Amino acid sequence: MEKLFENKTKYSQKEYNVFLESYKKEFEKSETAWLFFYFIFFGTCMILAFIEKEIVLGIGLLIGLLVYLWFKIIKPTKEVEKDKKSDKLSGHFVNNYDFYKNYFHVENTEGKGQIFYFKLYRVVETKTNYYIYISRQYAFIVSKFGFTKGTAEEFSKFIKKKMFTKYKDRTNLK
Numbered sequence: 001m002e003k004l005f006e007n008k009t010k011y012s013q014k015e016y017n018v019f020l021e022s023y024k025k026e027f028e029k030s031e032t033a034w035l036f037f038y039f040i041f042f043g044t045c046m047i048l049a050f051i052e053k054e055i056v057l058g059i060g061l062l063i064g065l066l067v068y069l070w071f072k073i074i075k076p077t078k079e080v081e082k083d084k085k086s087d088k089l090s091g092h093f094v095n096n097y098d099f100y101k102n103y104f105h106v107e108n109t110e111g112k113g114q115i116f117y118f119k120l121y122r123v124v125e126t127k128t129n130y131y132i133y134i135s136r137q138y139a140f141i142v143s144k145f146g147f148t149k150g151t152a153e154e155f156s157k158f159i160k161k162k163m164f165t166k167y168k169d170r171t172n173l174k
Contacts, residue, residue: 004158005099006149009129009142012093019131019141022124022170038068076137097142099155106140117162124168125156 042065049058098105103116121133130142144152160167 001100003098003100004150005147005155007097007142007146008148009146010094011141022126022131038065095140120166122166122168123159123163124170126170
């Protein structure tokens with residue numbers, strides 16, 4: 001299959017921290033809305049359970065709310081902060097990408113892999129990078145300045161078509 005784009009992205013801990021901040025902003029709004037909904041829902045149910053003297057149900061709902069807070073708010077925030085402080089990116093880290101019609105290859109010192117576009121969680125474009133999410137928590141950083149075959153403008157058009165509703169343009173944000 002013909003290689004459409006080739007990219008070599010080199011980044012440091014500083015650039016990785018910029019990605020982590022972008023990640024927090026990307027998912028913070030949706031999490032805040034869901035948190036508000038769950039507080040109202042669980043809160044109303046807990047009040048009704050305690051009014052009806054269903055103490056076990058009320059305590060169960062409270063535990064459910066706390067578990068939700070842990071897994072959706074507290075744990076991800078702690079993981080981002082832990083990643084910021086880690087030295088796993090001591091020096092620079094280099095990813096080599098080869099983009100094809102239906103999938104892309106990525107290779108670095110940790111190994112290599114092939115990923116189909118339809119399996120991606122989301123693609124976010126910023127002023128300087130593309131963040132290609134393979135899951136809600138994990139993404140590849142693709143620099144707009146690292147294309148050795150094709151251009152960032154051509155890649156933007158290509159990835160928008162591939163990702164359709166999973167593509168987010170954040171080039172106008174600070």
